[in-house]
Amino acid sequence: MFTDRTWLWLAAAFYLAGFVLGSVSMLRARRHPRALMYAIVAGGFILQTLGLYARGLAVKGCPIGNTFELFQFTAWSAIALYLVVGVTFRLSLLGYFTATLATALTLLSLVIPVWDATRRIGAFGGNYWIEFHAALALFSYGVFGLLALTSVMWLLQFFSLKQHHLRGMFSFLPSILELDHINLRLLATGVVLLGASLAVGSVYWLDDTGTVNAPKLVATVAVWVAYTVALGLRLADRLITKRLAWTCILLFAAAILSLWPVDSSRRNLDTAGRTFESAPATGSAGILPADDAQRRPQAAPALTPAA
Numbered sequence: 001m002f003t004d005r006t007w008l009w010l011a012a013a014f015y016l017a018g019f020v021l022g023s024v025s026m027l028r029a030r031r032h033p034r035a036l037m038y039a040i041v042a043g044g045f046i047l048q049t050l051g052l053y054a055r056g057l058a059v060k061g062c063p064i065g066n067t068f069e070l071f072q073f074t075a076w077s078a079i080a081l082y083l084v085v086g087v088t089f090r091l092s093l094l095g096y097f098t099a100t101l102a103t104a105l106t107l108l109s110l111v112i113p114v115w116d117a118t119r120r121i122g123a124f125g126g127n128y129w130i131e132f133h134a135a136l137a138l139f140s141y142g143v144f145g146l147l148a149l150t151s152v153m154w155l156l157q158f159f160s161l162k163q164h165h166l167r168g169m170f171s172f173l174p175s176i177l178e179l180d181h182i183n184l185r186l187l188a189t190g191v192v193l194l195g196a197s198l199a200v201g202s203v204y205w206l207d208d209t210g211t212v213n214a215p216k217l218v219a220t221v222a223v224w225v226a227y228t229v230a231l232g233l234r235l236a237d238r239l240i241t242k243r244l245a246w247t248c249i250l251l252f253a254a255a256i257l258s259l260w261p262v263d264s265s266r267r268n269l270d271t272a273g274r275t276f277e278s279a280p281a282t283g284s285a286g287i288l289p290a291d292d293a294q295r296r297p298q299a300a301p302a303l304t305p306a307a
Helices: 004-027 034-059 067-089 094-110 128-162 168-172 176-207 214-235 241-257 259-272 290-294
Strands: none
Touching: 004 034, 004 067, 004 094, 034 067, 034 094, 067 094, 067 128, 067 259, 094 128, 128 168, 128 176, 128 241, 176 214, 176 241, 214 241, 241 259
């Protein structure tokens, strides 16, 4: 019987295979079979879904309770969007870039044991709305991740047109206009999703402000405000073309980096007395028996992507 991490390792192997396929095709200046890339990435997505589902059963909630799970869920979200967007817009290179992002996020989280050294049981206190808020917020990060990838594609296409270099990999890129439309839609979608997540969480936060940790709230709101400002400037045609692309890339990097202080602040609260489960030196899950976990007080929900 496979463990959750085994499924996730297999998913990472599929994403790595997609990355290798795309890299070899570009080095040979050949268009890789889009159907094959789609099948590889879809296979990885199914395996990752099984892994996250198994982890969710183990922790009795959405598996976004530590840095390892945050990175895995973000990669899963980006892949889920690609499986829809890649078909809708027929972006031949988007599968390669998405596989690259998923490979980096999944392998990085898998090879750093300390990120998964602590697993929290019932981190949301049985509140499904708070769990939905947290999952929705993190899913919006997947949208922003895909936006960063399409922004990279825009910059590559811009460079090829400026240098009159239209062969090789550049010939596979969509048009500047198509990429600009996609970027705008992804930016708007991410802002709406993250805003909706904050709205759901605020209903409970306003009733009890003590349930929210300030660093988490500040990090989440700061990400949402930054993307909202970028969207407003784009709609006003004040942030366009190359500046918009670089802004989307840098904002996603900042959003990913903000996950570390978010998780660190939660660990500090856990140390002060909130529920957390430390992985034993041996064994695969690091989860205490269910009856032992139930005897511990449940952690208060928090208003963050990591919740």
